[in-house]
Amino acid sequence: MRDLSRRRLLTGSGALLGTGLLGGCDAPALSHLATPYDWSNGLTFAVQRWLLARQPLVREFDRSRISAVFPTINTTDPDDPAYKRSRAVDFTDWKLPVSGLIERPGAFSLADLRLMPARTQVTLHSCEQGWSAIGEWTGVPLAHLLAHVGLKPQARFIVIRSVDGWWDSYDLFDALHPQTILAYGMNGGSLPVKHGAPLRLRVERQLGYKSLKYIAAIEAAERVDGYGKGRGSMVAELGFPWYAGI
Ligand SMILES: Nc1nc2c(c(=O)[nH]1)N[C@H]1C(S)=C(S)[C@@H](COP(=O)(O)O)O[C@H]1N2
Numbered sequence: 001m002r003d004l005s006r007r008r009l010l011t012g013s014g015a016l017l018g019t020g021l022l023g024g025c026d027a028p029a030l031s032h033l034a035t036p037y038d039w040s041n042g043l044t045f046a047v048q049r050w051l052l053a054r055q056p057l058v059r060e061f062d063r064s065r066i067s068a069v070f071p072t073i074n075t076t077d078p079d080d081p082a083y084k085r086s087r088a089v090d091f092t093d094w095k096l097p098v099s100g101l102i103e104r105p106g107a108f109s110l111a112d113l114r115l116m117p118a119r120t121q122v123t124l125h126s127c128e129q130g131w132s133a134i135g136e137w138t139g140v141p142l143a144h145l146l147a148h149v150g151l152k153p154q155a156r157f158i159v160i161r162s163v164d165g166w167w168d169s170y171d172l173f174d175a176l177h178p179q180t181i182l183a184y185g186m187n188g189g190s191l192p193v194k195h196g197a198p199l200r201l202r203v204e205r206q207l208g209y210k211s212l213k214y215i216a217a218i219e220a221a222e223r224v225d226g227y228g229k230g231r232g233s234m235v236a237e238l239g240f241p242w243y244a245g246i
C-alpha cells in the first residue's frame with residue numbers, strides 16, 4: 001500500500017467509479033455530483049471503499065486502553081413517551097422489528113438478541129465533531145441477524161431508524177461487516193441510556209454519527225431514495241452528504 005502514489009489512487013478509484021465495480025457506486029452519495037465538493041466527496045468515498053476492501057478489520061485494543069470517560073453527544077435521553085415507559089421497565093417490553101426485503105420478518109426482544117452469537121470489541125470511536133474515545137462494545141453482529149431473518153436477493157441497503165428521529169442507511173459493505181454490531185453492552189455492563197440503550201449500532205469503519213443510538217426499527221431495501229427526502233439519511237437531509245466526512 002505504501003508505494004501507492006496519489007495519482008495511482010486517483011486513477012484507480014476513477015476506474016472503479018467508471019466501471020461501477022465498487023459496491024454501492026450508484027448509491028445516493030454518488031448520484032448528486034453537482035459541485036466540485038460533491039465530486040471530491042464521491043471520490044473520497046470510492047477511495048475509502050477501495051482501501052478498506054484490503055483492510056478487513058479496524059484495529060481492536062486491549063481492555064486496558066478503554067477511555068476513563070467516553071463523552072456523549074446529541075441525544076442522551078430521548079424525550080419519547082413510549083421510550084420512557086419502556087425504560088421504566090428496563091426495556092423488558094422492547095422489541096426490534098426487522099422488515100422490508102426480508103424472507104422471515106420478525107420482532108426481537110433484548111433477550112432474543114442476547115441469545116444470538118455475541119461479539120465484543122474494543123475500538124476507537126471518532127466523532128466528526130472533533131473528539132474520540134475508546135470503548136468496549138458487546139452485541140450481535142448485524143450480519144448474523146440479517147442471515148437469521150434472510151435478506152432477499154434484491155436487498156442492497158439497510159435502513160435504520162432511531163427513537164429520536166435519527167435515521168440512516170448503510171450499504172451491505174458496511175452492514176455485513178464482522179465489526180458492525182447491534183450493541184446492548186458497553187465496557188462490560190449493559191448499554192447506558194446516554195449511550196443509546198437498549199440497542200445501538202456500531203459501524204466501526206465509519207465516523208461516530210453513523211453509529212445510531214436508540215435503535216427502533218431495521219428495514220432492508222433495494223433503494224433508499226424512497227425514504228424521507230430521498231437522500232439516504234437524516235444527516236444528508238440536514239445538508240451533509242450521505243456517508244458524510246469519511
Ligand atoms: N439516535 C441517535 N444516534 C446517534 C446520535 C444521536 O444523537 N441520536 N449521535 C451520533 C453521533 S454524532 C455520535 S459521535 C455518536 C455518539 O455516541 P455517544 O453519545 O454514545 O458517545 O452517536 C451517534 N448516533
Ligand SMILES: [Mo]
Binds near residue numbers: 073129
Ligand atoms: Mo459524532
